Amino acid sequence: MKLYYHPFSPFARKPRLAAALLGIELETEKVDLFAGEGQRPEFLKLNPQGKVPTLTDGDFSLWESNAIVLYLASKAAKSPLWPDDARSRADILRWQFWETSSWAPACMVYLYENILKSMLGRGDPDAEELKKADEKFHRCAKLLNDHLAKQAWLVGDSMTLADISVAPTLMHAESAKYPLAGYDHIRAWFDKIRQLPAWTSTEPSA
Ligand SMILES: N[C@@H](CCC(=O)N[C@@H](CS)C(=O)NCC(=O)O)C(=O)O
Known part of the structure; x- marks a missing residue:
């Protein structure tokens, strides 16, 4: 799975934090929002809003940080971060x-x-x-x-x-x-x- 992020983004911090706590290794790519990289056509194909975080897993691309952390927890082994009740x-x-x-x-x-x-x-x-x-x-x-x-x-x-x-x-x-x-x-x-x-x-x- 690959996470497009910017180091200063609090929203992108969530999936990075979740992955570290869940023991999931993510490939990462910085999107330099200040240099307009969020508006590159290739990135807009993954996230039409041009925002980070954006996650790709094969041909699935997912945006909205809370959806991404839920996806990571669902893919991980059972974890107290996402209790089963x-x-x-x-x-x-x-x-x-x-x-x-x-x-x-x-x-x-x-x-x-x-x-x-x-x-x-x-x-x-x-x-x-x-x-x-x-x-x-x-x-x-x-x-x-x-x-x-x-x-x-x-x-x-x-x-x-x-x-x-x-x-x-x-x-x-x-x-x-x-x-x-x-x-x-x-x-x-x-x-x-x-x-x-x-x-x-x-x-x-x-
Ligand atoms: N609700 C979104 C917010 C994402 C967001 O606003 N990200 C900012 C960085 S902190 C961004 O990519 N902004 C670029 C833009 O608006 O063009 C989420 O939780 O993922």
């Missing part, structure tokens, strides 16, 4: 849908305004956009923090695909200035994930 699986899917619909969109505003905009030469951060983002971000962060106050991992009592899908968005939290002050349970949970060899081996600098 309906309730845990539905719970994991719940967090993955929440990540896509609420958490990532809230976080991405900081990433765009505070990092990407200057990299792309699109001017200074827009204070109005950041102010609007704060409200959405705090609603999500409070929900996540309150949940993690009750349990160490998002689903059950060990790490699952839910953590793999929700945590990577935090990889740029400091440089993108996410307003995380006071969310101690999120910090403690993320610190545990950051210490995993699978996390350090998928750092952009690794």
Whole structure:
């Protein structure tokens, strides 16, 4: 299986993290989004959105990071990352849908305004956009923090695909200035994930 990724992409970090934890060796190819490689016709055949991550397995190509981590877990041997019971699986899917619909969109505003905009030469951060983002971000962060106050991992009592899908968005939290002050349970949970060899081996600098 081959993963098209970019080292700074939090979405592409998910399948890399999942593969490392599941013991799956992936062939990887960096797509230099900043050089426009996402729009190459050969890549658009694999993913018409021109985005990473994109996975190919033979003639099957799959995009959307949460679909990819589910595919990897389904292909792997039985793993506690994707427990074999309906309730845990539905719970994991719940967090993955929440990540896509609420958490990532809230976080991405900081990433765009505070990092990407200057990299792309699109001017200074827009204070109005950041102010609007704060409200959405705090609603999500409070929900996540309150949940993690009750349990160490998002689903059950060990790490699952839910953590793999929700945590990577935090990889740029400091440089993108996410307003995380006071969310101690999120910090403690993320610190545990950051210490995993699978996390350090998928750092952009690794
Ligand atoms: N919902 C998608 C988001 C993927 C995404 O937005 N990837 C960004 C990199 S972080 C990308 O490839 N952007 C290139 C573009 O929009 O042209 C997923 O979870 O896979």
